[in-house]
Amino acid sequence: MVAMRSIGIRILVAAAIAVMAPSGVPGNATAAQMATLGGGSGILLDGRAACTLTTVGYDTADRVVGLTAGHCADIGATVQAETQQIGVIGTVVAVGRNNDFAVIEFDRTKVTPVRQVAQTFIGGLGAPPRPGDIVCKNGRTSGFDCGVVWDTHDWWFRSQLCSKPGDSGAPVTLGDRLVGMNIGHVRVTLLDVPIVDSACGEAAVHDPAVAIEIGVIVGEMDRSGGVGAGFRPL
Known part of the structure; x- marks a missing residue:
């Protein structure tokens, strides 16, 4: 459950996290394997909580950066591709609690970013x-x-x-x-x-x-000046 700012009406936010069994954790990566990820891809946080990647792109330091919901994980959580047996491919490096988003820094040697996932x-x-x-x-x-x-x-x-x-x-x-x-x-x-x-x-x-x-999420990342600042999609 995520704490939302007061918006003048009574709302109940249902946090949409799927908890996966340990058997769903991908195996070890090899040097030749790359995870293909884009907005709509399933990801695992700390090997068990399944959420969805919002988008993937680059920041001002040319790091490969992705976004997901902030209630999915804490800072330091490992990130894996849900359906691709690659192992750990990134880490949650920042969480914006007020606006419920998390910033992921991906290992660029293990991730191939794409603009299209399904439709x-x-x-x-x-x-x-x-x-x-x-x-x-x-x-x-x-x-x-x-x-x-x-x-x-x-x-x-x-x-x-x-x-x-x-x-x-x-x-x-x-x-x-x-x-x-x-x-x-x-x-x-x-x-x-x-x-x-x-x-x-x-x-x-x-x-x-x-x-x-x-725009609210990107603005907060820019103000932080950390990983994700200057985010641009592919």
């Missing part, structure tokens, strides 16, 4: 979406789906996307622009409405997904 292509960073826009998400658990933006706020927005355990960190895109990071879902008592949510396989009440605006 998600990230061509760059975009401005915050507006109510009524159709955004899409690619999570390691629920996969790719799209939905309408319900409302926007200073640093986050809510949409009718599917968010399940493990989807934390998933990229939220508008066209080919990365506009947000999925962090889970909320239940707002007065606004819950009964609608069929085929993407999540539910037919009761849909809990709208919440995403942090990518």
